[in-house]
Every structure is written in C-alpha cells, then in structure tokens.
Amino acid sequence: MAAEKLSTKSYEAFVNRELSWLQFARRVLEMAEDPAVPLLERVKFVGIVGMLHDEFFMKRMSGLKRQITRGEEKLSIDGRTPREEHAACRAEVLVQTEVLDHVVGNVLRPALAEQGVPILDWSDLDESQKKEMRNYFESSVLPILTPLAVDAEHPFPFIASQGLMLAVTLNTGKKERFVCLKVPANRDRWVPLPGGGAYVPLEQVIAANLDHLFPDAKTVEVSLFRVTRGAEGESDKGVDVFENPGGPTTPGSIISQVTDELKARKFAGEVRLEVASNMPKALREWLREQIHVEPDEVYLLEGLAGPADLLAFRPVGRPDLYDPKYKPVTHPRLAGLPAKQPAAIFREIQRGDILLHHPYQSFETSVLRFLESAAYDDSVLAIKLTIYRTSSDSPIVLALAEAARRGKEVAVLVEITARFDEAPNIKWGRYLENEGVHVAYGVEKLKTHVKAALVVREEDHGVRRYVHVGTGNYHGGTARLYTDLGMLSCDPDLAADVAAVFNELTSGTPCEHYRKMLVAPHTMRDRFHDLIQREIEHAEADRRSGIQAKMNQLQDPAIIRHLYRASQAGVPVDLNIRGLCSLRPGVEGLSENIRVFSTLGRFLEHARVYRFENDGDPEFFIGSADWMKRNLDRRVETISPVRDAALRRELDEFFGVYATDDESCWDMASDGTYTRRRPTGKNKSGRSAQRVFMERA
16 A cells, blocks of 8 residues: 555545454454463353354444445445445455354363363263253253244244244155244253253254154254344334434434334344355255345354354353452542441542542442432432443432432433333333433434433532543443443532533533533534644644543544544554544554554453643543544533543553553554554563553552
C-alpha cells in the first residue's frame, strides 16, 4: 500500500468494520489456544468465540444479507459492496472455525481427559455406561421429545434460532420418512456420567437411542444441523424499533412495538445453516432449500456444534483448572464507613470525588451501597437512575422500589430496546411502576445508553445533589466480570448536568446546554472534535500534545479522519480498543503517530476513558460512549469530565498500566491484523494489566 496514495478520504485509509470485529473473535480464540491459561478458562474462551460468532451472524451478517436482498450497492467504509463484505466475512469465519475445531478436538478434549473431566463421544462409552445413559434418556429426555414429520400432510417445521436439531431418516420397510427432532434446550447439553467426572453431549445420547422413539424403524440415520436467524424481525406494523426506536408517536406505543418485535424476531430470516459433515449431500441440499438459505450460507460442522454451549461446561470440584478466585475489595475511602448509617456515604462524597474501578473494587460496597443508602436515608428526597441492562435478581431495582415505598420521588429510565434484554427490562419497568416509581421507556428515535444515577438530599444548608456516573451498567453480575470505571461526586455543575439529562429523558424535551458533561447527540461530537483540534493546535505551536483513549470500538469516520489529521500534525495518539477498529495505525504520511492496541484477559474490558494532554494540563473524561457513529448520533450518551487532581493522577496510572502490558495485549498493524505482545529480556513472567490491578487493589 503506497503511502502517497492514502488520504483521509480514501477507502484504503480504513479497515472494514465487520472484518475488524472478527479480528476480536480471533484474539479471543488465541486465549483458548494459550497453554498458560487454566484449562477450563480456555474452554470458556472457546464458548465466548462461539457466542461471538452467533452474535456476528445474528447482527452483522443478517444486516449484510438484507442489503444484498434489497440490491443495495452502497460501499462500506473501506470500499466494499455488501456482497464483497459478506464473502470476506464468510472466508474469515471458515478459517476461525477450522482453528476452533482443532483446538477443541485435538487440544482441549484430550487435555480434559487427562484431567479426569472428559467430554466423551457415545462411541467412547463402555456397555455399562451406555446402559446408564439409556436409562437417563428413557426417564428424563424421551418424554420431552417431539418428532416432526415432513411429508405431504406435514410441511417443513419452523426451526428456532440456534437450537440443535437432528435430521432423522427412517426406513420403515415400506418407504423412507424424514423427521426433525429438536434437542431439548431445557436439559443439560453436557450430560454427566454416573460416578462423576465425564460428560457426554446430549445430542449423541439422543441419536444413539432413537430406537426407543422409533421402535418399528429398520434403520435410522441421524445427522445434526443448526439454524441461525437474524436479530431483527418485521412486526405486523412494519416497524423495526431497533432501527427506528421512536416509531409511531402514539402514547406508550413503544412497549407494544418492542413486544411485537420480540415475537417477530423468533421468525426472522435465516442467515446461517450449519450441518454435520456426515450429512449426505442430497439431504443437505434439500434441507438448504427447505430453510431458504443460499449455498454460501451453509457451513459444515466438523467438530462440536454450538460451541457457545461450552460456557455452561463448568465442572465443580476442580478449582485448579480455573483462574484463582478473585474477591473485589472495598474502596479504601468507603471501607471504614459505619454499616448502619445510610448518611455516612454521602458525608464521605462531600470530602471529594471518589473514582471506582470494577471489578477490582467492589460494586456492592460502592454503587449498590450508594443507592441502598439513598433508599433508606430519611434526608433523601429523590432518586433517579438509568437501566440499560441489569441482573435478573437486581438488588438495585429492589432498592428503588423500597425508596418509592418510603415516600421518596423515584424516577427510572428503562431502555427497553437494549438488544437481547428487552423482555427483562419491560418486566422490571412494570414492576417498578406497580411500586410507585415513575418509569420512562426511552427517548423517541434514540436509544438511551447513559450510565448515571442522581440522588437529591436535603441537608442543613439546603438541597444537595449527589451523582454516580460510569462506564458500565447497573448490573451486579457483569460488575464482577467487566472492567469499568465510575465516579461518585457532589460537584454542583456535574450534578446539574446529570439532572438536566434526566429531565430530558423523562420529559422528552431536548436540552442542549450543559455545563461540563458531553451529551450525545447534542454536544458530544462537536466537543470531541474541539478537543482533538486543540491538541493539533498545541502540536503545531510546539506545545505538549497527546491523546490517549480506551474504548470498546472505534468506527466513526469523522473522528478517525480527525485523528489522522492529529497524527499528521505530530500529536501522539495511543488507543486501547477492545473490539473493532476501522482506523489504520502506523501508516506513513497518514497515521505514523497513532498506536492501536487491544487488551484481553479474564475480565471483559469495558471502560471508556479519554485523556487530552492540553499542553501539560490534561483533561480526563469517562462515560458511556465509544467513538462509534451510533453512539455519537443515534443514542443518548454522556461523557463526564474528571476534574479532581487525585482522580486525575489515578487515571494517569490507569493508562500507564495498560501501556506497559506485555502479556495480555495485542498490537494492531496497519493491515488490520493483530500481534500479541510477549515479554522480552529478563521479564519472562510478563506483566498483565488486569493482574496488576488485582494486586494493587
């Protein structure tokens, strides 16, 4: 690629979004290959790759298929047609699937066998084990099965997305019959053998015992298949609320739209057919026609189907095969607070802002305590909170309900178009309404991705507002698995901005005047543009300049072009991006001053943090938004400044730890590929950022 031909507007200056997304899956796959990772954690990473592939087909490949079906020829950011993108993604998925099958079949399963927790095939069982499995099949599986014939009287049945299916061909002596048989999802996929230790895939147990289901069949031929459907359907009203969350403006119509969409999603178009490699070609082709997929949407299964199910393979009693358990610690400023004094945490926040780093510092003793204290503190007048995703047994939701029962004004924005969490969010919204909470369900035509809480408290010198702003959801489960940042503050300007955001969310009336916060879609894009431009001006005047950012994804073309201009002006740019990145780093004349790297580990990196050098007086920001077009233009997002000097020093250390990671970090090349860093010199043990944060906590 000739540097002189690249400009900030050329297609070659960008990496394809979809292929970069798949590069993230490839990095996770490398974690599954890493012998230094505990065995059952490697199995977990295989499951994550399977989940990522499923999600990729449901979201991204389905979107490409819709574009192809509509005959769209709009070029991607890197100049590809939808059909070219689809073909390139298929090729990459095939490569990754081959590696995945090798890792599972030739590395992990033998290693599991050596450790006494094997996943066995039916053919590996002895007669006594087969007898035990037959007994299990007859008592616990057979009563659930529903064979579905396909013949003149029975049309081809609907196949649910991602379910394991058995294609059964029966020879009854008179003629062959074809039957579809669903592997029940309410039975464990990994069936334990009596005596413990070993497991057998449920689909093999069923396939080996079909003589109990079809006793009169002379021969039974079985092969596995699996269908993946898109994440979007078409409701009866013709509205896709996920593409246009506002939809019709009938009061309250968003709930019925989402409910219709959830029903329609079950019948969304097929985007992938996976078939076992032993399936006869004629049957495979017939099945493809029945399921209505194109030849390039068929994928052969050589190894275990549905590797995402390995996330549920968690043998007990073998802690040596997992990462050592990690128990989050209480933030030092919150550790000594009296347990039965709800007001104590508010007095501590008055002493200065508190920066929280999860999961190293406990979510329960910080964010949850903040909200539970607000619920029980008699001086608290009102609580406001956003819910994008939360746990099924959320103590935060219960605290909000308790606050309402105690007569406090409680308002909650429940984003019911949070993909794959729509149903539980609707349920929580209705529960809170029944408890007397004021519930809003989003902003018309915008998805609300804000992570913020506001507590209004009456004190001796008047009313004071306290806020929590963060990078992650109010979800106790993911707070133990995701790395996120949050800040507790009673700064009047920041609190006023958070209050204005909530007023906009609940009233539906835009507010475009904020004191400190960057709020999308109003001020955030322009403010980031100004911050980058300021660094350019500093560099051009030979003043200190620099940009450091940590986020999940980078795709917005305008932001990328501005970063290229910053690089060309001499601004050093360091970007720690977990997932996809459409920017090409290190290209001479375009981006030689930009470095992109990606951190992976036992926890999912999720924090969004931004630092602008500003000639030695750096500005820091944390919040909910990545540099994605959707985040800047089509969502309500907030990015909050961090002004406290002590917290700014903490964030400088935060960036420094990630920069020196030489164990769990991948550097991005200008062609979009990634290379894992390895320890050099005397430091053979390596330095993992996540391990450093655990030790420091």
